[in-house]
Amino acid sequence: MTESQRPQNKLAKHAVNVHKFGGSSLANAQCIERVVDIIRQNCQLNDIVVVSANGKTTDSLFAILAQTESSDLTAALSELEQQQLLLINALLNEKSSKQLTPLLSTDIVQLRTWLSNDIIQHRNDILAYGELWSARLLSALLNEKICPSNSVDARDFLVIDNEQNCVVDHALSSAQFKTRLQFGKLAVITGYISRDSRGKTCTLGRNGSDYSATIVASLVGANNVTLWTDVDGIYSADPRVVPNARKLHRLPNGVAKELGRLGNPVLHAKTLMPLVNENLSHHCHLHVASSFDSQVAGTEIGTFGNIAKQELSVTYLNDLILAKSASFIADLADDVAGSSRASLFKKALVEFSPICSDGEQGFIVINQYQQKALSQWLASHDVEVTFIPTAIIATVGHNVAQRGDIKARFKRSLKSAQPLFLVSSKNNHSVIAVLAEPCSTELLNKVHHDMTKDSRHIGLVIAGLGNIGERFLELLPAQLNRIYALENTHLVGLLSSKKALINNDGIDVNQALSLFKQEAKPYNNDELLAWLSNHPYDELIVVDITPSEDFSLLYQDFFTRGIHVIGANKWAASSGTEHYNTLVNTADKNNSLWLGNTTVGAGLPINYAIADLNNSGDTITAIAGIFSGTLSWLFETYDGSTAFSTLLINALNQGITEPDPREDLSGRDVQRKLLILARMAGFELSLDDIDCTNLVPENLQNISREEFLARVNELDDYFANALTDANKKASCIRYVARLNVDETGNIQAKVSLEVLPQTDAFANLTPCDNIFQISSHWYQENPLIIRGPGAGRDVTAGGLHSDLVNICQQLTHKQHLVKIKGIN
Incomplete structure (x- = not known):
């Protein structure tokens, strides 16, 4: 200090x-x-x-x-x-x-x-x-x-x-x-x-x-x-008994108090009494964390929004006694009339604070150690009572007793147990089944599975709110409503390069951009990482739709924290070999998923195809194609009738090229995409291993953008001559990426302007299309070809959504290791 x-x-x-x-x-x-x-x-x-x-x-x-x-x-x-x-x-x-x-x-x-x-x-x-x-x-x-x-x-x-x-x-x-x-x-x-x-x-x-x-x-x-x-938090069941119990990152006060009352091994009902006293003016949150692993975010108990209120858990108590008496039966008429039967039942509730009770059925359930005191108390009132050894199992959550779907599911899960009674707690935060036999491990695990199998909560942070980011957000509400894998996915963060809107209780997806404009605050990377280190979700996914190399440098921090990344950003996936390998190893070590289908080919499933071939036992021997939508448009459109420079300016004005067209003409983007695919195919390459033909003459490479655009007609002769020579051979010019592996395992990789026959698969594309050709042991004579739009607002946003569904489907089956040092 x-x-x-x-x-x-x-x-x-x-x-x-x-x-x-x-x-x-x-x-x-x-x-x-x-x-x-x-x-x-x-x-x-x-x-x-x-x-x-x-x-x-x-x-x-x-x-x-x-x-x-x-x-x-x-x-x-x-x-x-x-x-x-x-x-x-x-x-x-x-x-x-x-x-x-x-x-x-x-x-x-x-x-x-x-x-x-x-x-x-x-x-x-x-x-x-x-x-x-x-x-x-x-x-x-x-x-x-x-x-x-x-x-x-x-x-x-x-x-x-x-x-x-x-x-x-x-x-x-x-x-x-x-x-x-x-x-x-x-x-x-x-x-x-x-x-x-x-x-x-x-x-x-x-x-x-x-x-x-x-x-x-x-x-x-x-x-x-x-x-x-x-232990590192409160779980959806006792993790010593239920291996699939999941951490409850945030619990409303009332739900936590009910959990403690009904036997949670970490929480105790008295603990929460001072924090839920409505007469106190201040608001206090309770955290449960592990001193054995202090960096792991624990459970927070307090006042939260709807996401936290959706949490469900299952708890149980054995060694209980059900006390049943006709004198406890108190119907509404008795209660209104103030009869002795109604008042006796109420007095019993006050005197013994039972686990559960039912005035219509005439019983209360108490701990075994209370039996003697209850028996003496009832004898003093000259009341006959029957004692039955019982146990309870309960589903606990915010207002679950008022949720018909939850009660029905709970009842179905208990069909084999044949409970004596099913009652709701007075606070409506639990539905309790009274059992004639002790609650077994098998029953607890079955009920827990049935009640919580769909309750994993995934937080979604979107970085980059430009053209593609806006479209991704426009598509998100419909996706969340119709895709089952996204059922418990919640938008919780929006980031631009300078401002952030983070809300643990969720951001309304229908108003995301307007809320960002109204409420976003300046942030720095340290503040962002501090929140990401303590987020209240089972899983967190960052969707990187930025072109920022600086933001890609945060991936290492994300993976260290077990955060998953969907990246349209090419910088990390095409970074130096040592850095890239470190990222992959860190992600694997921390069970982080890293998907980047849109880094190459926008929404085309080229990454999926390569991964599937590798995972299925095939061996890729060649990758080739036209990977740039901009260069695809330019060379499919360029026929010599219009000067190349005029065509380039037209493409710039239509937004087809980067703001500085030299970014496209340099070939660096295609070079990075080939590197990404090569790594996906299992080859260890760096950018320096890929020869790259820069289509911008050296004398135009290092001048200002404005001067380049003023002198852009200096490109015309080079491309006119190249097209003329190709036409003489009944061919065309295309900017092509190629990677080949020979029989000895040597790799040749390059991106360059090639002369191709008009019959070539790469020669006749719809302008802006990408095409990918994969040769492998399985696809030797007739290579696998994937072709379609390689750029565009809709297809790129759609590709990101494809990755999101994919990653959420994988996370459905992911299990977290519960760290237990011994629950007292």
Whole structure:
């Protein structure tokens, strides 16, 4: 943390981010050092850090509470002390170690006293030591390596009503918290522990540190909370059980809360309570990220648009009890009349917060540990009840209970399981099936597949909004509506050379260009790459419709981030051999797809044909053709009746040539296209390996465009003589690209003006057409020929859409590796 990053006045001590680190993230010295690096890269002094106990420390304390033999207790305390000493000595310098070691010894003495004399009275005090030691150690390490820091015992400010409800006294806790923050120091706060109004230590339940983090965020009005854990986000099912679970990049608050309530292994319902409190004026987003792979974007929980609301997930809970009673049956008439039956059912809902319930069917579903309490409560009301062991499986998503198609699909997927009941949650964010048997792995995987098989979301970024880019966008709405492979593809970014419009909630494809004009902001490459590194989609595709070499240099960064590229831009595909090979290897390493059908031949499927021959086992021996629509038009039209220079100016005025026609006449474009096809065919070539005939005389090559156009008639004699000589041979002149491989494997490649017989396949084209001729072991006597428009607004935009459909079809079957370090 640099001096410029540190707050310069007390007003800066407003927490903008809360970072919570779980026990697995702090399990050993290596993990803690990784956490320090995360804090160095992601925290400011005005942020707050919340910590769990190191590793399994809390488990050890629970085990110690269960010890009965004094010898066992002594051994367990000694082992616990040694574990903490190992961390202290491994991480801290001598000075800091000498400060913490006596404090630890004092704590162990206190623990031994409480365990020997008054274990019941001090049970929670004993459990609190894990977080105290963790906060103290991390704060000392931060003081050494990063910035000034102080550890804060949450019991000094956090007040709750009791351990059962864990409702925070917000006003008192907030006032007391402000007195504990020290200006110029990064606060490291204990998770999991608090106190009640009498000053007695309370815990917030297992995994309560997550709840601590969101409570702290609500107390200080933080903008973001990041839960650094051992998985890289929230998944559509428990990834330990469902290998095909996919990351849910963004979850609406209500959906996340419902997921936590229904058994998600990472989220817990209490965690979200402070963030969805409608009485709080500030808005806070929750992030779940992996401390073991901090560069991977995790899951964000907050308020989002329609794309995030389309997410579906499947969760389950076993070991439940269904309590059924006639006294629970409460129809509408009972409810209106305020009958005892209706009120009893409502009281049960308040008292036991069941997993699900149905007043018409007369049942509630609770956790098994609640059975005794419920039985006693109902006995006090003189009510008979039947208990049935059950389980649940649920589909969770925004308002899924109101989506008939989702409910019907869920019901179909459960046909073999024959659920007892199918009920909707009160918040409409889940549809829950009550099962007579525990939810099996097979059932969970089947239901997950049926519910989420079409839910992969693909973000689309369009770079280049010129003539072709505009046409691509004009075609996009219809394509998204009629092509199944594009069903979950969303336009999320538009880029020109200087401005960008990025919207994670999607850009209306019907108003894309007008929205860009109204809302686009200046950007630089660093800002673009920062967003691309944290995009909230399963996959991201960049469609490069620019002619920019600078933009093509970003491909390496795209591929490093696992981003896919569709390129009409020829620069990357025809770059130097070393750079090109690096791009290909980086794309392969990161599972990025790179398609560039329109780099050669506009929408003609020449790249597909070459790739298909290679992938099918054929061997290509020659590639030839006319690859330039401009040169095709010029030489198909030039018959000598009009001077070549006049024809060239006419083509320029019609937009057939580049603004400087020498770009076409130089042959460099054709040379690059031949190189791209050669590489596609598996040959390792560079531009220097391809001889190129420049049709512009040397004395006209290095002058200004204006001077060239003024002297363009100097081209006439050369082309007139060439045409005359060809006519004498009943032939014509064409600018041709050729690559040949001889029997020894030697490659000859060139692009040049050739004299061809009038019967040649390249001699009689529609002006502007391209033609490609491929010879191979399979196509020897009669080469494969592909011919058609090689340029044009519609065909090029269509070729890009062809690549888009192709890439989305491939991504449908792509599976991401779930990185799990161990879900607590």
